[in-house]
Amino acid sequence: MKEVIHTPVPDIEEEEYHINMGPQHPSTHGVLRLVVSLQGEIVKSLKPHCGYIHRGIEKMCEKDTYPQIIHLTDRMDYLSAHINNHAVCLLVENALQVEVPERVKYIRTIIDELTRIQSHQLWWACYGMDLGGLTCFFYGLRDREHILDIFEESFGSRLLHSYYTPGGLMQDIHPNFQKRVKEFIKYFQKKIKDYDRILTGNVIMTERTRGIGILSKEDAINYAVTGPSGRASGFSCDVRKHYPYSVYDKVEFREVLFTEGDTLHRYYARMEEMRESMKIIEQLIDNIPEGEYSAKMKAVLKLPAGEYYQRVETARGELGAYCISDGNKTPFRLKFRSPNFSNLGVLDKISREHKIADLVAIGASLDFVIPDIDR
Amino acid sequence: MGVTGKYFFSPGQIVTEQYPENRKTLKMAERFKGEVIMPHDENNQHRCTGCGICELNCPNGSIEIISTRIETPEGKKVRIIDKHIYHLSMCTFCGLCIKTCPSDSLAWGQEFEHAVFDRSKLTKVLNQPGSSIIKGIE
Numbered sequence: 001m002k003e004v005i006h007t008p009v010p011d012i013e014e015e016e017y018h019i020n021m022g023p024q025h026p027s028t029h030g031v032l033r034l035v036v037s038l039q040g041e042i043v044k045s046l047k048p049h050c051g052y053i054h055r056g057i058e059k060m061c062e063k064d065t066y067p068q069i070i071h072l073t074d075r076m077d078y079l080s081a082h083i084n085n086h087a088v089c090l091l092v093e094n095a096l097q098v099e100v101p102e103r104v105k106y107i108r109t110i111i112d113e114l115t116r117i118q119s120h121q122l123w124w125a126c127y128g129m130d131l132g133g134l135t136c137f138f139y140g141l142r143d144r145e146h147i148l149d150i151f152e153e154s155f156g157s158r159l160l161h162s163y164y165t166p167g168g169l170m171q172d173i174h175p176n177f178q179k180r181v182k183e184f185i186k187y188f189q190k191k192i193k194d195y196d197r198i199l200t201g202n203v204i205m206t207e208r209t210r211g212i213g214i215l216s217k218e219d220a221i222n223y224a225v226t227g228p229s230g231r232a233s234g235f236s237c238d239v240r241k242h243y244p245y246s247v248y249d250k251v252e253f254r255e256v257l258f259t260e261g262d263t264l265h266r267y268y269a270r271m272e273e274m275r276e277s278m279k280i281i282e283q284l285i286d287n288i289p290e291g292e293y294s295a296k297m298k299a300v301l302k303l304p305a306g307e308y309y310q311r312v313e314t315a316r317g318e319l320g321a322y323c324i325s326d327g328n329k330t331p332f333r334l335k336f337r338s339p340n341f342s343n344l345g346v347l348d349k350i351s352r353e354h355k356i357a358d359l360v361a362i363g364a365s366l367d368f369v370i371p372d373i374d375r
Numbered sequence: 376m377g378v379t380g381k382y383f384f385s386p387g388q389i390v391t392e393q394y395p396e397n398r399k400t401l402k403m404a405e406r407f408k409g410e411v412i413m414p415h416d417e418n419n420q421h422r423c424t425g426c427g428i429c430e431l432n433c434p435n436g437s438i439e440i441i442s443t444r445i446e447t448p449e450g451k452k453v454r455i456i457d458k459h460i461y462h463l464s465m466c467t468f469c470g471l472c473i474k475t476c477p478s479d480s481l482a483w484g485q486e487f488e489h490a491v492f493d494r495s496k497l498t499k500v501l502n503q504p505g506s507s508i509i510k511g512i513e
């Protein structure tokens with residue numbers, strides 16, 4: 001007689017199992033590894049594992065002089081390269097109490113906003129793609145190309161510019177700069193309507209993301225989620241408004257705030273930010289004052305011994321640069337408070353009890369740039 | 376859908392770059408950062424004094440200056456450049472060497488197709504063989 005062997009069948013409903021999302025998953029937009037604990041299709045918890053693209057930028061900064069540090073900051077959040085440069089430049093200028101020319105402030109503000117637009121364009125393109133609409137990807141990249149062309153003409157490169165230096169700019173803007181930026185604004189005001197028609201008004205997208213990944217205002221503050229992701233939850237954290245630098249105190253713009261805090265409203269927040277950025281550029285582009293493109297700086301910059309902190313608003317939130325100087329030409333310690341790192345912290349909290357497919361949507365709406373997390 | 380249809384029926388708005396078919400006509404922006412070069416004039420003369428400031432300012436050691444001291448006919452001891460070695464493979468295109476060179480002897484080149492089979496080809500000597508410094512540059 002044959003003996004019947006009973007092997008215990010695991011109860012699929014009960015059992016939790018882990019899958020690795022990344023480090024080479026297309027929707028993590030880089031080498032982020034998420035260990036997702038699943039029950040069926042439901043995300044029970046999630047652990048991000050960082051460090052796959054850790055290059056030791058903060059340590060490298062300790063051996064570099066202040067002008068040399070600039071090119072490293074480009075490589076943190078490469079989509080906000082100019083704004084990262086801005087943080088270190090402002091830190092050095094404030095520490096040395098250098099007054100940069102008015103022209104530089106105007107140009108920097110315009111370029112920062114252009115950077116924000118191109119970063120959000122790429123985000124829009126990828127967001128659409130992550131949700132299954134490949135068309136968005138092409139339209140987004142097509143329009144981003146216009147800004148990159150302007151960048152290439154003025155600064156010589158498309159992604160990593162190293163254009164700001166402590167005290168000013170590497171070189172003056174290209175004579176065509178103003179004309180081309182104005183052309184771009186006109187062009188993009190038309191195209192952003194296309195964006196709305198393709199994705200914002202798309203009922204599949206809105207229904208798929210409404211009420212998904214809700215981040216409450218308390219959590220946004222507790223986890224220090226800044227940038228459009230935090231503002232979609234009603235956390236007023238725009239550094240440009242609260243601690244204005246360059247000429248942000250002279251321009252009028254609205255801090256985009258929503259209260260819902262779900263994936264859909266993080267989407268709306270970024271779309272609105274693009275419009276606000278265009279408004280800022282329009283106010284400044286015709287009024288760039290004449291003058292020098294750089295203040296007179298010493299050949300070797302030595303910050304007085306002490307501690308310095310400077311924050312700026314990148315396309316993803318608040319970037320802080322904290323520097324301890326011992327009076328030498330290199331910093332004793334330079335720490336970056338990067339927006340993506342804090343924003344990543346909240347991913348576990350807001351994606352619990354959602355489907356794994358929603359995790360992709362939530363991740364896309366938080367808009368990570370992985371080199372900024374690992375530095 | 377409507378938007379897709381609009382572009383589908385107006386192929387005039389297609390923006391694809393036909394690279395590499397357009398290599399002959401492709402012109403990069405004038406400030407394009409392709410590589411660091413040292414412009415020479417028609418007499419094979421450059422402006423580099425061999426001072427080493429670019430080497431000092433380069434954040435990642437992409438530049439090595441090998442210079443020798445010679446005595447001029449007037450009896451002055453001067454430094455002349457022997458080799459200005461540029462490691463393209465390490466360069467991060469930050470532009471500090473070009474900005475800080477006191478005699479403006481470096482510039483950006485427009486070449487961007489840097490792929491080679493042997494990485495030793497990426498180490499370049501910027502001053503051409505037999506070149507000398509333009510008179511009057513200290």
Ligand code: SF4
Nearest residue numbers: 423424426427429476
């Ligand atoms: S290239 Fe310029 S900075 Fe470098 S050694 Fe020559 S003169 Fe000096």
Ligand code: SF4
Nearest residue numbers: 433466467469470472
């Ligand atoms: S561009 Fe920057 S990294 Fe490249 S050689 Fe010059 S100083 Fe060095």
